Amino acid sequence: MRAVVQALQQGQRFLLGLHASPDGDTLGASLGLAAALRSQGKTVDVVCPDPIPVTYRFLPGADEVLGWEGVAGPYDALVMLDCGGEDRVHAPVSLASLARLVVNVDHHATNPGYGDVVWVEPEAAAVGEMVVELIDALGVKLTPAMALPIYTAIVTDTGGFRHATTRPRTHRLAARLLEVGVDPGAVSEALFEQLTLPILKLLARGLQALAVDPDLPVAWIVLTEDDFAQTGTDPSLLDATGLIGFARSLAEVEVGVMMRPSGPGAMRVGLRSKGGVDVSEVARGFGGGGHERAAGCTVEGDPAWVQARLRTALAAALARGGSIRAKTP
Amino acid sequence: MRAVVQALQQGQRFLLGLHASPDGDTLGASLGLAAALRSQGKTVDVVCPDPIPVTYRFLPGADEVLGWEGVAGPYDALVMLDCGGEDRVHAPVSLASLARLVVNVDHHATNPGYGDVVWVEPEAAAVGEMVVELIDALGVKLTPAMALPIYTAIVTDTGGFRHATTRPRTHRLAARLLEVGVDPGAVSEALFEQLTLPILKLLARGLQALAVDPDLPVAWIVLTEDDFAQTGTDPSLLDATGLIGFARSLAEVEVGVMMRPSGPGAMRVGLRSKGGVDVSEVARGFGGGGHERAAGCTVEGDPAWVQARLRTALAAALARGGSIRAKTP
Numbered sequence: 039m040r041a042v043v044q045a046l047q048q049g050q051r052f053l054l055g056l057h058a059s060p061d062g063d064t065l066g067a068s069l070g071l072a073a074a075l076r077s078q079g080k081t082v083d084v085v086c087p088d089p090i091p092v093t094y095r096f097l098p099g100a101d102e103v104l105g106w107e108g109v110a111g112p113y114d115a116l117v118m119l120d121c122g123g124e125d126r127v128h129a130p131v132s133l134a135s136l137a138r139l140v141v142n143v144d145h146h147a148t149n150p151g152y153g154d155v156v157w158v159e160p161e162a163a164a165v166g167e168m169v170v171e172l173i174d175a176l177g178v179k180l181t182p183a184m185a186l187p188i189y190t191a192i193v194t195d196t197g198g199f200r201h202a203t204t205r206p207r208t209h210r211l212a213a214r215l216l217e218v219g220v221d222p223g224a225v226s227e228a229l230f231e232q233l234t235l236p237i238l239k240l241l242a243r244g245l246q247a248l249a250v251d252p253d254l255p256v257a258w259i260v261l262t263e264d265d266f267a268q269t270g271t272d273p274s275l276l277d278a279t280g281l282i283g284f285a286r287s288l289a290e291v292e293v294g295v296m297m298r299p300s301g302p303g304a305m306r307v308g309l310r311s312k313g314g315v316d317v318s319e320v321a322r323g324f325g326g327g328g329h330e331r332a333a334g335c336t337v338e339g340d341p342a343w344v345q346a347r348l349r350t351a352l353a354a355a356l357a358r359g360g361s362i363r364a365k366t367p
Numbered sequence: 368m369r370a371v372v373q374a375l376q377q378g379q380r381f382l383l384g385l386h387a388s389p390d391g392d393t394l395g396a397s398l399g400l401a402a403a404l405r406s407q408g409k410t411v412d413v414v415c416p417d418p419i420p421v422t423y424r425f426l427p428g429a430d431e432v433l434g435w436e437g438v439a440g441p442y443d444a445l446v447m448l449d450c451g452g453e454d455r456v457h458a459p460v461s462l463a464s465l466a467r468l469v470v471n472v473d474h475h476a477t478n479p480g481y482g483d484v485v486w487v488e489p490e491a492a493a494v495g496e497m498v499v500e501l502i503d504a505l506g507v508k509l510t511p512a513m514a515l516p517i518y519t520a521i522v523t524d525t526g527g528f529r530h531a532t533t534r535p536r537t538h539r540l541a542a543r544l545l546e547v548g549v550d551p552g553a554v555s556e557a558l559f560e561q562l563t564l565p566i567l568k569l570l571a572r573g574l575q576a577l578a579v580d581p582d583l584p585v586a587w588i589v590l591t592e593d594d595f596a597q598t599g600t601d602p603s604l605l606d607a608t609g610l611i612g613f614a615r616s617l618a619e620v621e622v623g624v625m626m627r628p629s630g631p632g633a634m635r636v637g638l639r640s641k642g643g644v645d646v647s648e649v650a651r652g653f654g655g656g657g658h659e660r661a662a663g664c665t666v667e668g669d670p671a672w673v674q675a676r677l678r679t680a681l682a683a684a685l686a687r688g689g690s691i692r693a694k695t696p
Contacts, residue, residue, distance in 0.1 A: 193528075198527040198529055199522075199527060199528050199541070200551060200552070201551065201555070202551060202552025203552075204552075205545065206542035206543070206545045206546045208542075209538040209539065209545065210538065210542045212528070213536070213537075213539045213542070214535070216534065216538065221531060222528060222530070222533045223532075223533075223642075224531070226526075226529035227641060230529075231615060231616045231617075231618075231641060232616075232617075232618040233613075233616045233617050233618065234617065234618060235577075235579060235617060238577055238613055238616075241574055242572075242574035243571075245571035245574070246571045246575075248564075248571075250564060284562075284567055284570075286560060287559060287562045288560075288562050288563065288564060288567070289563060312556060313552070313556075
């Protein structure tokens with residue numbers, strides 16, 4: 039961490055890079071760090087290859103995130119937060135041509151350690167946690183402008199302090215952020231109570247489609263083009279429905295699977311595990327990837343064929359790993 | 368608090384009383400306190416007028432909660448945790464005949480202060496928080512047997528640290544409970560990932576029924592007997608669906624309403640507000656009650672008639688209170 043602090047102290051003009059398909063952590067951590075650096079009179083641009091999802095637009099500064107077309111280097115440093123690989127920012131030019139220094143701050147255990155200055159802490163529940171440490175080390179006083187996005191980073195990446203990654207330090211940091219003035223009820227409302235009717239109708243159709251496998255502890259949700267057409271939605275809204283989480287929520291289920299058409303002749307597959315099966319292994323078998331409990335892949339073939347292949351892979355994975363897991367808290 | 372600690376120190380045989388329709392807080396706080404008192408060699412019974420919901424059966428000791436038929440006094444003290452009124456335990460005899468001392472520990476601002484020893488702290492996000500303070504004051508070392516139910520009390524009563532009631536202290540206590548060994552992922556799975564297929568199918572039907580009012584920022588879910596019959600469910604499962612929360616979750620909605628048949632010629636009504644309208648006032652107008660953001664009532668009449676009366680009441684409440692609320696975090 040020392041080297042990161044030094045880079046932040048010495049530079050004057052920074053570019054903070056969000057990963058593609060930005061989530062609350064890459065965005066919140068970046069906006070929090072941007073506010074801290076600006077409070078020290080430094081210049082900061084924030085860049086993202088994709089639009090910021092509506093859910094996060096309540097964060098001050100979210101509307102000022104640039105696309106790559108708005109970025110003109112060179113910067114003293116490009117700081118990439120929550121980017122598991124250097125390609126995750128989708129930069130149109132080499133990172134070295136953008137900034138004198140590439141700083142890699144992440145909590146993905148799989149981070150390969152790219153960049154000139156690297157701080158990867160897999161134990162951190164969110165990169166937002168690491169940004170608070172940076173702010174402290176810089177001697178910057180935490181303000182509401184920093185606390186709100188950082189709290190949002192932590193609350194989204196831990197599923198509201200629910201995930202097993204949540205550690206005592208996560209809660210102690212949350213306590214500090216509330217003390218600075220974050221209103222947890224207002225953040226919760228902004229994140230979870232700004233849905234649209236089409237999103238809820240898509241959720242309803244997905245739940246109608248949900249079926250438990252006759253032989254395996256697996257729940258399947260197979261969506262069709264019709265599900266999107268009839269509800270006036272598109273797959274980009276699936277995240278907001280929380281649909282795949284429901285597939286895993288059944289007592290008798292170990293793995294939840296959601297499938298949707300992805301271009302002609304292929305299905306996009308999401309996998310969620312309660313922990314007894316490493317679904318990233320299953321996804322890797324189909325050229326995908328992810329984490330132990332959340333992974334995905336794209337599989338060619340019609341829905342029935344894709345489902346059959348997945349069943350076989352899941353049956354094997356369940357046979358291997360199904361007994362390793364303690365079921366009681 | 369001092370007087371409560373004294374009562375706990377002096378007594379040897381305790382009865383802890385849960386409120387009817389027990390939630391995670393009354394149960395978790397009581398099981399946590401029971402474990403603490405037992406660690407000091409005291410005898411503790413826990414009583415509840417209703418069965419413990421399946422959701423909470425993972426808590427050690429949940430299966431040993433007695434019904435009133437299993438209780439034989441007199442006890443040195445009856446300690447009521449999270450009971451907003453003395454009638455909430457549905458005791459078949461007078462409380463005074465059960466125990467020498469009635470101890471009232473609660474966080475409901477509306478608690479009338481019944482009992483011989485009273486500690487009401489409306490700022491506490493959960494009575495679970497108060498029990499940690501008691502355990503500390505008793506000089507008892509926090510163990511996993513105490514930490515797990517207390518963590519469950521806090522996480523359920525704050526909606527996973529989401530509600531506006533969550534304060535810095537709530538997070539600091541959570542940090543301590545994790546340090547003692549609580550696994551947040553396992554608790555989350557036990558609480559939220561033990562659903563049944565009928566529950567999800569009921570949720571699907573409820574979402575299909577959801578409609579936004581043409582004139583008011585109100586979302587309506589009107590359930591019929593058929594919704595329960597077709598899904599093989601009954602109204603006791605509605606809580607587990609989280610359905611009413613979805614009614615409030617729409618961006619353009621200020622109040623979510625869920626109605627279901629309740630006996631012949633009447634509807635049970637649940638109301639959820641984002642905070643701009645005090646729905647407990649609306650509910651009181653129909654002989655019900657509750658909190659500012661969550662209330663309920665039973666209204667006689669057919670669904671259309673009940674909905675029409677509620678619309679009028681909600682339109683008036685929205686006109687009164689709709690502008691008082693700050694919308695951004």
